[in-house]
Amino acid sequence: MKMxxxxxLILVGAALLSACAASSLPGYQNTYHSYxxxxxxxxxxxxxxxxxxxxxxxxxxDSTGRMQLVGSYQNEDDVDxxxxxxxxxxGMKSTSPIYPQNIKQKRWETAAGKALEAFARDGGVRSxxxxxxxxxxxxxxxxxxxIPEIQGRDDAIVVQDYLKRAGYNVTTLLDEHATKANIENxxxxxxxxxxxxxxxxxxxxxxxxxxxxxxxGADQRKMSIIAYDSVNQKTMAxxxxxxxxLYVQSHSxxxxxxxxxxxxPSHTTRVVIDTCYSGDMLDDVKDxxxxxxxxxxxxxxxxxxxxxxxxxxxxxTSKGIQFAGDSGEQAGGSQSKPVRTVIDRNRNGYTIxxxxxxxxxxxxxxxxxxxxxxxxGQPLNGSFFxxxxxxxxxxxxxxxxPAFRQAQDFTSRKAIEASKGTESQNPRQFSTIxxxxxxxx
Numbered sequence: 234m235k236m237x238x239x240x241x242l243i244l245v246g247a248a249l250l251s252a253c254a255a256s257s258l259p260g261y262q263n264t265y266h267s268y269x270x271x272x273x274x275x276x277x278x279x280x281x282x283x284x285x286x287x288x289x290x291x292x293x294x295d296s297t298g299r300m301q302l303v304g305s306y307q308n309e310d311d312v313d314x315x316x317x318x319x320x321x322x323x324g325m326k327s328t329s330p331i332y333p334q335n336i337k338q339k340r341w342e343t344a345a346g347k348a349l350e351a352f353a354r355d356g357g358v359r360s361x362x363x364x365x366x367x368x369x370x371x372x373x374x375x376x377x378x379x380i381p382e383i384q385g386r387d388d389a390i391v392v393q394d395y396l397k398r399a400g401y402n403v404t405t406l407l408d409e410h411a412t413k414a415n416i417e418n419x420x421x422x423x424x425x426x427x428x429x430x431x432x433x434x435x436x437x438x439x440x441x442x443x444x445x446x447x448x449x450g451a452d453q454r455k456m457s458i459i460a461y462d463s464v465n466q467k468t469m470a471x472x473x474x475x476x477x478x479l480y481v482q483s484h485s486x487x488x489x490x491x492x493x494x495x496x497x498p499s500h501t502t503r504v505v506i507d508t509c510y511s512g513d514m515l516d517d518v519k520d521x522x523x524x525x526x527x528x529x530x531x532x533x534x535x536x537x538x539x540x541x542x543x544x545x546x547x548x549x550t551s552k553g554i555q556f557a558g559d560s561g562e563q564a565g566g567s568q569s570k571p572v573r574t575v576i577d578r579n580r581n582g583y584t585i586x587x588x589x590x591x592x593x594x595x596x597x598x599x600x601x602x603x604x605x606x607x608x609x610g611q612p613l614n615g616s617f618f619x620x621x622x623x624x625x626x627x628x629x630x631x632x633x634x635p636a637f638r639q640a641q642d643f644t645s646r647k648a649i650e651a652s653k654g655t656e657s658q659n660p661r662q663f664s665t666i667x668x669x670x671x672x673x674x
Contacts, residue, residue, distance in 0.1 A: 268298030268327050268529065274522060275300070281318045281475055290315050290333075301329035308338040309448070316445040317482050321475040324526035330446040339448075363430040363500060365401040368419050369393045370411050370458075371438040373600075377464040382600055385438030387615040388507065392436045395623050399631065399674050401434060411439070413460040413486055420490040427497040434673070435491060438507040438619065442478075442485050457485035474522065495583060501666060502583040503633070503673065507595065507619055582666035584633060588618040588644070589658050596648040596658055607643045617651075618644040618660050631674030637662050 275292065278300065282290045289305040300319050306312050312333060319328045371389020374382050386407045393405045404419050406412075420435075427433055440459040463484045464477075488506075495502055588595040596617055598604050603612035604620075608628045613620040621643045625636035641660045648658035664671060 268294075270294070270298065270300060270323050270327055271525060274322050274525060277522070278319055278322055281322070282315065285314055285318070285479070287311055287315055292319060295329045295331070297329075299327050299329040301331050302333045304333065305335040306333060306337070309336060312336060313445050313482070314479060317479055318475055320445065321478045322522045324529055327526075327529055328446075332446055332448045359426065359428040361428060361430060363432070364428065365396075365399070365432045365434075366423060366427065367393075367396045367401040367403045367434040367436070368423055369396065369403055369405045369434075369436045370407075370416055370419075371436075372408055372411050372440075372459075372461060374408055375440075375459070375464060376409070376462045377466050379466070380440065380459070380464055383438070383440070384597065384600060384615045385507070388438045388619040389436065391615065391620060391623050392505075395626065396434055396673075401432070409461050411460055412462045413484060416458070416460055416486045417490060420486075420494060424490070424493045424497065427494060427499050429498045429500070431499045433494065433497075433499050433502040435494060435502075435504045436507075437491070437505075438616075442482050445482075457482060457487050459485050495585075500582070501671075503586075504584070505586045505619070505622075507588050507616060582664075582670075584662065584664040584666055584671060586622075586637065586660070586662045588616060588660050594656060594658065596644075596651045596656075598651075604647070607639075617647040618658070621647075622660075626673060631672040632668065633666075633671045633673055634662075634664070634668035 278292055282288070287304075287306070290302065290311070291304040292300045293303050295301040300323055302312065302315055302319070306315065315333075316328065369389050369392050371385040371387070371392075373384055373386040374380075389405065389407060393403050396403050404423075406415050406419060423433070423435075437458055442457045442459060459481065463481055463486075465480055465484070491504065491506070495504055597615055597620070601614075603614045604617065606613050606624055607621050608624045610624075613624065618640055622636055622640035625639045625643075626633070629636045629639070637660070641662075644658055644660055648656060
């Protein structure tokens with residue numbers, strides 16, 4: 234089996250870059266020297282800021298030599314643009330996650346105003362009658378053939394068929410129908426109509442964009458989901474890595490839209506996100522920036538990064554979840570202190586599932602190939618995790634907890650086999666719904 238296309242469900246947790254190597258000890262080097270960003274790249278960052286109208290934005294070297302955003306910004310969209318520019322030129326490791334303070338309009342203020350408008354418009358129309366609602370998105374191919382094909386559509390069809398048999402009203406968006414506008418419209422419609430007694434299921438399988446830091450601190454990051462039409466061939470033809478990444482980011486689907494639905498009061502909400510960090514498609518662009526990033530990363534190209542935090546509380550995050558109850562070594566070797574969060578079980582129950590743990594890729598057969606069904610029957614094609622999860626659901630009476638654990642074990646074994654023992658894959662689950670109540674049927 235070959236790698237399924239790098240599906241690093243992008244990681245989460247605190248990946249704090251140490252700044253305190255003991256320089257007096259032999260064999261150690263002060264961390265600052267690991268981030269000796271050439272002045273020419275610093276100048277390129279500033280030129281890009283100016284070209285994109287960020288005339289009051291700038292960067293300085295922090296105590297470890299990373300590029301830290303300073304200056305003033307009109308809004309947080311400008312901050313996202315600035316982070317994307319910096320990361321595209323020097324890489325995520327050399328970009329400080331510290332969020333700039335001088336922002337004229339904070340995103341939460343805008344969001345609060347929109348929330349009040351939405352409540353005034355449709356706050357009273359949510360039905361009390363229980364409805365099963367689902368959105369399923371999957372892409373095998375994209376409008377620009379430069380984007381690597383995956384088997385997201387094959388996974389999505391399996392999910393769609395299962396949910397329909399379970400009585401869900403499913404909105405399915407596949408390949409050319411999974412445009413940015415269509416995905417956002419489906420998520421916004423669901424957000425407006427979810428009632429307190431509804432069962433909600435969201436499944437998305439696609440590539441994902443390079444993550445950027447959030448105002449939450451602790452090196453928390455967010456990403457967006459690449460839609461069918463997120464990449465413009467003219468932009469790709471320009472050969473400018475920074476411009477390509479800026480275009481893709483601005484034309485992808487923010488995962489905050491998924492978050493909005495996930496935090497709506499409901500009977501149950503279940504989310505399975507199977508996305509990929511697609512930065513590897515730019516590895517062939519050879520210039521001073523790429524060479525510096527490869528050197529800083531120890532001879533390897535930019536991979537699915539350091540961390541990503543994007544759900545509704547600091548207790549859990551998406552696309553490679555760092556759970557509140559976890560402790561021990563995290564990405565980058567830092568230690569994370571467990572955080573206790575009180576969950577209002579009367580508000581809603583939710584389950585968040587990701588196909589990997591931090592710093593891992595999601596595996597499956599290459600396009601057009603299949604693998605043995607772990608429960609018997611017809612061979613499966615798609616990701617090891619999604620396909621086995623729904624195969625086990627069928628034999629476990631729809632009980633998500635047992636099915637997840639069996640799929641987790643199967644996937645871990647298959648990933649080792651597929652990678653010839655060089656990599657591992659450990660799917661993760663966070664749920665406030667007890668096992669005996671967490672049935673998708």
